[in-house]
Amino acid sequence: MSERTIRTPEGVDLHTRVDGPPEAPPLLAINSLGTDLTSWDAQVADWSERWRVVRYDQRGHGRSGVPDGPYTIDQLGQDALAVLDANNVQRADVCGLSLGGVVALWLAVHAPDRVDRVVLADTAARVGTEEGWRRRAAVVRAQGMDAVVDLVLGRFFSPDFRASGAPALAAVEAGLRRADPEGYAASCDALAAADLRSVVGEVTAPCLVVVGTADEATPPDDARELRAHLRDGDYVELPGAGHLANLEQPVTFTRLVTDFLSRTHAPGDLHA
Template structure:
């Protein structure tokens, strides 16, 4: 059963949400990356919906959600995620985020541990890139529009092998980037510019799984390994040959890794 609904935050931002699966199953919140929307999880919905109630949304500035002026912060994006959970009556959820969405998931685990059961941190890091690089990209997008950065972004999102194959997923992401609201993208770059959650990671008590593609240029395995080392209760997995959006490049292996982690009966709070 699928259902679309719009949720409003405390500062008046309207967030598009989408639910799939059995409404009585354990909830799984899915948080999209920079420059994508909730459709980035489409390939995983059939595999995850039998065991979970899937709750997806377009982060502010993305998809059909509102595009308020920036800058944004990861804390603000985290409060948006809480608004989505609250609106849908979810007290505690599994959370899976990729890239920027992974930072938001990490923020939730660190700051509202009572709302989080297990956490998947995919192709992300406690700090992604450099402040100067993110501010420069934000400025470029505001001045020249999204077309000015699409080729750069695709090169960092996907492995050379995947790009050469011109898979449908690549075309969908490219189209989405070209349609994206420049202010929403730029303001989200500013959230990445200021985010550094390394200290918070050490306080996370929920079981976590850090997943990374070995061909990820944006948050390479070294970044994922550093995040894994900072988390007290975390597993680690690599997807050989996958780029930054590993769930799109290798949808079935990604789906299985996450499903196995989320359904492990021996995994309790404080143990991974």
């Protein structure tokens, strides 16, 4: 394992971590809005046996820099490319969740020579509405993160998981409360403007679209629409899982991604 801070060509400092053998094929994992690279901890223990797992805190998140907003999906995509460049990665498999999934989709559209296979988890080509994201950004800038934590947790996790008191709940809540308000709000601005629906059909990389059936933020209807416009895509629903499916059902999620990236399945033969 190695951790370091890299600086993008735009001058943004990004906290990165790499796990796994240096000679292994690379896998880039991109975090969701309001979380950081530790949100992949449950997966990395397994993935790092097969891949060199490259993670980073997206700008405005975790230990990365917080430039003034608004941010754009183009900037977030360029940040991902800067992380690959800093780690001497020409091509990688990519796994992104929620906002990270939008970034992964951006990479598949705008930098197809840099990606092999792509996992699009609990995400969509258009997430939410511009009005909703602008409203949330305004609330956070005016009142701070505490004003939206309960709302976000309710959209992140299924009711059953919230009632379980699982450690992941407390960890995500603590991360949200310590998040930088401007970094969070500026990322909401990126989601407000991001709309990749018109270019999804350009993606040539094999994709896995995975979604929890209890995902309120990017529900299965959004995921099915995304899959329908991809040229080459598997689609799997995780029964009962909420928006952060990798935290609610870590074993199943890890297996699905491992099987997809390892091509140990026939097309359309993945199941939760």
